[in-house]
Amino acid sequence: MSTLVSNPRSRPHADTDPAADWGALGACVGKLRDFHSSDATAKALCAGCPVRFRCLEEALREEGTTPPGYRSDIRGGLTPSERAALSGYVRPAAPTGGRVHGDLAEAERLLLAGGLTNEDIAHTTGVGRHTVAKLRLALELPTRADLQGVTPTERLAHRTRPGQDGHVLWTGCESTVVAGRRVKGIRLAFEVGYSRLPEGSVKRTCDVHRCVAWQHLTDRPMRDALTAANPPAPAVPASVEYLYELWDANWDDGPLGNYEIRRHPITKKTNLQIRFTYLGRPSFTDRQRIEADGEIYHRRLRRLLYLAPPELPTRPEPADLQALRQAMAAAHPDRGGTDAAFMTAHAAYQQARRRAGV
Known part of the structure; x- marks a missing residue:
């Protein structure tokens, strides 16, 4: 029975002070998380390591001819089983005397994994308890007697x-x-x-x-x-910035109109652009121009956009336009007028608006 060999470090050049020895040149220095992720990753790092053979030499010196179960991790590019074979270790034969019942391979796997007693493994695999005990000895794994007194x-x-x-x-x-x-x-x-x-x-x-x-x-x-x-603080919703638009829902009812201010959420700002959504569709505009002027005409949308909410129009309508608008309303067919009279009154009202510049 071999005694338990303790490795003071699983990779000497990774777990020691890099300035202390040759380990500072190891390819796994600073990459231990990747190294431990899988054997394939560890071997890939070892393949290009400039001190790979020095690391392997150190591992073989420390481990001697101990069985693979007492070795750990990839060292010098080799697994515990590969290092054990290189050191001259010969795995003892499993018990073969008589007929063996149950799953012997599964019993061996559970023994190497550790954590279960011989009785538990025998119950799980169907292999006899005495056979499991012999297999434990053949694999040179610690028994209860070996572990007594170790706290x-x-x-x-x-x-x-x-x-x-x-x-x-x-x-x-x-x-x-x-x-x-x-x-x-x-x-x-x-x-x-x-x-x-x-x-x-x-x-x-x-x-x-x-x-x-x-x-x-x-x-x-x-x-x-x-x-x-220490309960977590309630989440504060992120503030949303907007671009604004002065919208006339009924464009032909006078200069005061039926105005409202629409908000279009800003989704991102870059050095050159402000990205926003217009009626659910993504769009963008020139950031430098709108921040310099406070407003910008968006050619594709054919809309005037503002950086801050604009004021609603308050300029009163001229008296002659008010009279023409009232005449247009009176000529509407719903109020007893005719289509021809309404169209004539509407044309006169629009012509007066253009002359007035409203």
Whole structure:
């Protein structure tokens, strides 16, 4: 049975001070999130790393001939199984004596994943409990006897190193085995720090990757209590700016008209343009001109647009135009007039308006 080998860091050139050694030249420096995303991404980074072989040499020196289950992550461009084969490790044969019932491959996968007892695996896969125990020995995985006396606090201290500004950094693969169960480092640190098991997911309050300082960890009840004590402020609707238009709904009822002010929402401003919607359709105009003059004639829309709400017309109508408008109204067929009389009165009214310049 091989003893558990602890890797002080999963990638020595990424998790140490870049100024301390050759690790400053590693391709994964500053890219740990990408490195941990998948084995394919990690291998792609290692492929062009100038210190790849130095990193592999360091990994092989630290890990010796330990089985793959005690190695972690991609190092020097190789997976734990590839490094184990390169080091000369020979995987022991699985138990073959007699007839084996159940799914032996699934039992092996569950053993490597950790977190389940031999009895649980036997019940799940149908493989006999004694066969599972032999398979655990063949895979050189820790047994209950191996783990007796190792407390969560000791395991946490064994897998962490101090960081700057009070941060504590988890090293190696993201989980470990404690008392026969596989647990993530972030949950183990919460359990040790708060002396209780976490409820729900555990999240960091800091943005330091791999930090497991218990003061920086919260579970769901802690986050719920914090939200209840500090409820979010109500959302304030974003202010909307407008371009304005003076609209005459009935253009032929005199210079005072039946005016109203229409608003057209501004959607975006650039250095040269103001973009807005006109009756639901997107449009734009020259920003510099409208801000300089306060208004602009939009040729495509054939409308005069204003930067601020314009004043409604208040100029009184001349007396002669009032008389002509009254005559036009009296000649309307609805009031006893005729079509010909109304058209004649309307033409006279329009001609007078043009002469008056209104």
